[in-house]
Amino acid sequence: MPATSPVNFSGSGGSAGNTDPNESASAVAGSSQKFQLTYDKLVIAVGAYSQTFNVPGVKEHAYFLKDISDARRIRTRVLECFEQANQPTITDADRRKLLNFCIVGGGPTGVEFAAELHDFLHTDIARHYPALARMAKINLYDVAPNILGGFDTGLQEYATSKFKREGIRLLTQHHVQRVEQGRMFVTEEGEVNFGLLVWSTGLAPNPLIDSITEAKKDGRTKRTLITDGHLNVVLKDTDAVDPDVFAIGDAATVVDKPLPATAQVANQQAKYLTRRLNALVRDRTPSKSPFKFQNAGSLAYIGDWEAVFDRTKAARGPKNKETGRVAWLLWRSAYFTKTLSWRNKILVPMYWCVSALFGGCAARDLTAALS
Ligand SMILES: Cc1cc2nc3c(=O)[nH]c(=O)nc-3n(C[C@H](O)[C@H](O)[C@H](O)COP(=O)(O)OP(=O)(O)OC[C@H]3O[C@@H](n4cnc5c(N)ncnc54)[C@H](O)[C@@H]3O)c2cc1C
Structure with missing residues (x-):
């Protein structure tokens, strides 16, 4: 070149x-x-x-989570599932299919999405559709034996037991063979019907x-x-x-x-x-020193105001790990520190407060009003 x-x-x-x-x-x-x-x-x-690892049907029938427009499409689909499930004309069996939410990929993106979806179902959705919210299920699939593969094993176990307590089904060592409209075929389970499938496998x-x-x-x-x-x-x-x-x-x-x-x-x-x-x-002369990565640690939100924080491979400072609310505070602080403009430094914490007090829908309305 x-x-x-x-x-x-x-x-x-x-x-x-x-x-x-x-x-x-x-x-x-x-x-x-x-x-x-x-x-x-x-x-x-x-x-x-x-x-997608060329799994047939993924591109056509699964949702990807890469940028803000993907996140908006996923949110719209979740709400659509609840609106369709709310129709008096459909059977309970079809309701359960619509309210079965599947995520493939147990890395930080899949885990954080499962956690955020769990929060959303237990706050905004539970307020608007209390009976349907109880029918909804979240399933997290991965071919690996554990979720959060890159994290310290203690933190993986913490996230696993937290998800189990919250009722999020962890289907590790499961292999998705193909996906069709509203259903996928898993080697270990057979046919699985879903209302939404989010695909996040790297x-x-x-x-x-x-x-x-x-x-x-x-x-x-x-x-x-x-x-x-x-x-x-x-x-x-x-x-x-x-x-x-x-x-x-x-x-x-x-x-x-x-x-x-x-x-x-x-x-x-x-x-x-x-x-x-x-x-x-x-x-006019390039500097001689090569790039050196300074690992500051990894964070993942696991729902209900809890997170995991892994600094065991950090380049500097204490090589500790944190879980729960302390890790959640660190997670939020990291995002706040990384917001670039003063506008966002004011708006982002404001959305967090509105969302915590009145729910995510109120935060979204505020975003729409301010934009
Ligand atoms: C849901 C999610 C959550 C994440 N959370 C974290 C996190 O908490 N912490 C963390 O450290 N990392 C996180 N990551 C990973 C992080 O987002 C990426 O590692 C990072 O964005 C990579 O930056 P990049 O600039 O290489 O690529 P990108 O951020 O993907 O930017 C690439 C840009 O190039 C543009 N582009 C692509 N093709 C072309 C073309 N042909 N011509 C012109 N422009 C083009 C794209 O539109 C895009 O704007 C997350 C990723 C996802 C998907």
């Missing part, structure tokens, strides 16, 4: 090239026009798409990464471009680095140092690269 060569940008962000029910995301992606750009320095930070390559042929890619998934320690892309044929092309975030892997696909990594890489490029403009 020589400098100033034109690069074709195709596709766009959002969920994996989905049809229904993630249609509006792909409508945005499909409408983009191809265009050419020349560059002096290029930073590839296109993220990744949702992984990341697949962005089409732009797929289309780059000159660069070296991560061996197993080919999801990421391999970079050297300074985040320069490594070329496939020669193993040389391209001095003008960089890759960061979910679309990149630092050679021999695979890092988790998190905002924490992407953010630190972006800051490092900003400093490096600024130094290059100022001093």
